[in-house]
Amino acid sequence: MTAIHTKLPPLGALGPFIALVCACAFFATQSERFLTLQNFSLILQQVMVVGTIAIGQTLIILTAGIDLSCGMVMALGAIVMTKTAADHGLSAPVAFALGMAVTTLFGLINGLLVTKAKLPPFIVTLGTLNIAFAITQLYSGSQTITEVPAGLTWLGESFRIGSAHILYGVVLMLALYLITWLYLRETAPGRHIYAVGNNPEATRLTGISTDKVLLGVYLMAGVFYGIASLLSVARIGAGDPNAGQTENLDAITAVVLGGTSLFGGRGVVLGTLVGALIVGVFRNGLTLMGVSSVYQILVTGILVILAVLTDQMSRKGVR
Template identity: 75%
Template sequence: MAKSPTHHIPWGALGPWLALLGACIFFATQSDRFLTGDNLSLILQQVMVVGVIAIGQTLIILTAGIDLSCGMVMALGGIIMSKFATELGLPVPVAILCGVGVTTLFGLINGLLVTRIKLPPFIVTLGTLNIAFAITQLYSSSQTITDLPAGLTGLGTTFAVGGAAVAWGAVLMLVLYALAWFVLRETAAGRHIYAVGNNAEATRLVGIPTQRVLLGVYVAAGALYGIASLLSVARTGVGDPNAGQTENLDAITAVVLGGTSLFGGRGVVLGSLIGVLIVGVFRNGLTLMGVSSIYQVLVTGVLVILAVAADQLSRRGAR
């Protein structure tokens, strides 16, 4: 019985890579521009915001939770940073810290409601999604904030690699994935996250503080949304109150496509990076082919259903 999971793990890990490779090969045959350095670096720039959000979403989904508020919390963080830097005249590092502080506070609130009051994560984060959206619109007066200081948009600037322009924000995203991979794989805290997702009650009985682990996960996710706020502002060059409208579903889609189980306890954070890239490649490739954006949304929906179905089938097979 103990050997059965090993028959399924390689396919769960390989599936996203094969899907990404297949998508790249397909779009390379459809457009000469797809495999150019400029286009590939553009894909990285397009996915860096959702990519960082997806790290936080992965941590939460590994504990068998979900966070619907991530996109709106990210948008609020961006507005806080932009307004504090432009209207209050705070130094850029202080404005950034304030934005990250607000998103981390939302993570703390989500975590406390889930751990202390035992509310379902779906309901909690649906509520905080609406709260974050309302605060964002009220505080910004639904107006885009422009004329940002250079420090806020620095991560949107690029440097040349073999003729391609790579954004510093994309590099930060990759560094954060490497850090998250190390924490989950090599530290006790990472092993505790997997344990809580597998069986929270059994984990509690062996002396691991499950409530503290869960709270830490939501707080860490909130901080990551704050970093995503900075990347969003840096990429667009403005504080946009209408940002984050689809990022929650994009991040969940990426995590599921990357092989992380919605039932918790199983998945690799690097898989979420591959999932983000799959979504980015599909959208970019379909755009190059001249396909309407509504079909891109349709394809994303089909992909996430297929990924969840594959997760369910592999769980049944592992039993």
């Protein structure tokens, strides 16, 4: 019995999964449509973009940072991809590369300001959020780009599993979570991210360059935002300059609900996926119940506060 117990994850790590199961069980009693493959595939489609952004957000929060610019950087990447393809006739791969370059550049700028200028991540990313928003509106002329080549939307196509239609973009998101989980768990650079979040000074004294770790984290986050840009274009079939205005808070919500500590150094990226699904399940379930979207936002806010409160209490318990 003891041997089995030692192999099980701690209850704190299972908390988000238990919350997801309980939420599913509750909404299953409220709507007969909830427990259908078609509905679950819809939930995955709805969390696809935010879930990908949340991977980058998880990496940053693991280092005790935060990125408020992620949603608008994603929107800017989507506008660059679609507008360069529509206005200049660039091929889909070239347009995607340009969008990725822009989001990665913003990740680099955030990382340099945090590591070299020693500015707080909150202030840095608040500034780049506004910069990305302004550039997006100016470059797009505040107009939605609808003439999108098929190469930028193929991830929005689907395949059937029973009665459900699964988007290829959802498969990509799940693959990214698996790769990131393996990276954090099995590689030295991945473990360095946890070390920096736990105690940056002690990590520096062991010979690890904390600045390089942080810069790498913000760069990787920029890459994930670029992939999320492509998924956003694929999902709606257009470049929307007004997208991304709430995705930053949604991504942070997913990370927190997934059990990653806002104080850094503790969390599992797969928990972020569960956190994103919790938000998706609540919004989907409340919609099926006919509950107003205002109450959906209210419930999400309560969940975030409870998750942060639980994290703080668990930290005090460890001490």
